[in-house]
Amino acid sequence: AFFYNEPSRTFNEYLLIPNLTRKDCIPENVNLKTPIAKFKKGEEPSLQMNIPIVSAIMQAVSDNNVAVALARSGGLSFIFGSQSIESQCSMVRRVKKYKAGFVLSDANITPESSLREVLKIIERTGHSTIAVTHDGTPTGRLEGILTSRDYRLSRCSLDEKVKEFMTPFSQLIYGKDGISLKEANDIIWENKLNCLPIVDSKQNLVYLVFRKDYDSHKENPNELLDKNKSLMVGAGINTKDYKDRVPALVEAGVDILCIDSSDGYTEWQGDTLKWIKETFNGEVKVGGGNVVDKEGFLYLVECGADFVKVGIGGGSICITREQKGIGRGQATSLIEVAAARDEYFQKTGIYVPLCSDGGIVHDYHITLSLAMGADFVMMGRYFARFDESPTQKLMVGNNYVKEYWGEGSKRARNWERYDLGGSQKLSFEEGVDSYVPYAGKLKDNLDITLHKIKSTMCNCGSTSIDEFQRTARLTLVSSTSIIEGGAHDVILKEQNMFANG
Ligand code: MZP
Secondary structure (H helix, E strand, C coil), X not given: CCCCXXXXXXXXXXXXXXXXXXXXXXXXXXXXXXXXCCEECCCCCCCEECCCEEECCCCCCCCHHHHHHHHHCCCEEEECCCCCHHHHHHHHHHHHCCECCCCEECCCCCCCCEHHHHXXXXXXXXXXXXXXXXCCCCCCEEEEEEECCCCCCECCCCCHHHHXXXXXXXXXXXXXXXXXXXXXXXXXXXXXXXXXXXXXXXXXXXXXXXXXCCCCCXXXXXXXXXXXXXXXXXXXXXXXXXXXXXXXXXXXXCCEEEECCCCCCCHHHHHHHHHXXXXXXXXXCEEEEEECCHHHHHHXXXXXXXXXXXXXXXXXXXXXXXXXXXXXXXXXXXXXXXXXHHHHHXXXXXXXXXXXXXXXXCHHHHHHHHHCCCCEEEECHHHHCECCCCCCEEEECCEEEEEEECCCCXXXXXXXXXXXXXXXXXXXXXXXXEEEECCECHHHHHHHHHHHHHHHHHHCCCCEHHHHHHHCXXXXXXXXXXXXXXXXXXXXXXXXXXXXX
């Protein structure tokens, strides 16, 4: 047998060392845009996300509700594949019917809508919003809706904070009869306003929403509406029924696929990738995995993978290492595969994005993954905790929890993910059925996570993921310095409310 000389390591064993922070290096200036499919040197990536985060291909995580909420925040979900082709396609269709966070259009919104009615609609779409009524009461006629990352959904009257957002222009335009969306967009564009128009079913402007986090200046809104952009969504597939499943998902409008398997270094996965690339003339994007070394990476890329997913045995619900004795520490896997990816880029001029999958426990693990060469991370446990995830919210003891189970558990019975030929069943479990602490809304939690990532990148002197990957400096830490890193030698008054479980 071959023996690796070094032990394989986890994220907990690394920390980042700050670089010089330039004065322009502030969280507002950090761009988290990242590629999701391979591209040639010097070319613009054909598929990108605004944040480096995707949700896991799991029954307990990625249905259409999580997919809509995450896509609205700039990420992407891979709708779980351990369901019938029809129901998976119907989830994809339900996501694709939403237009990318530009116009909130709902047949039920009219100029006479009450605050209560409109709040219900806004709540469903996951916006973080303040609504304003003419008399300041929750039942009063709606005067305006203000959206910002800084405010939680609140049923409040017009207060000082709200006034900050009210430009004279907003009073001039909103609620005015007969302004078409096109006219509104032209005015927004000419005046360089950060606004989100809300239209009724006839595309007439009803309200304007002001967004701090949305930059409407980059592209003329009307041009974006002709392009007809929908929210992006991915889907998981397997190496068994792909000849039926993939065409159906493509027909449903899926943006990218990912083969879902605990061990991706297989000829079955190679065949699946080649078939998809040949059948759709290379136009359908598909990722492969999971792998933990250079050999696995190169095999999948040579078979046509558009991105490669890294990680075996690190998932919070995963017992593969205990059951089968295979796997590798997530940090070591990622560092080795990223080196192989960089070498491949040098040789061929083709950049293959990497996804670090599983084992993200703290928000800073996401930042470490990026520093180690990942272009984005996939998380299951993180998303299972939110309102939008498909599972039940329960009270256990005195705490609210949500259910979270692995694809290799008896409950999911996703035998295709673990199949190595033979009878079509899950012969033994590789995952557990569990609870995770309930954490509220996806957007509220994700905003905090993203802020932490951006802040750390600023400490390390980077305003883009590409720069961060090139310039970050990491150090191994001893077990005693890990203890030093938490609060110690003090009596804590209360649990840190913002700790990410
Ligand atoms: P985590 O974010 O919960 O730590 O890990 C999620 C990842 O665990 C998934 O993306 C998938 O790769 C992996 N997974 C899903 N089910 C199992 C299992 O039952 C599993 N063993 O390992």
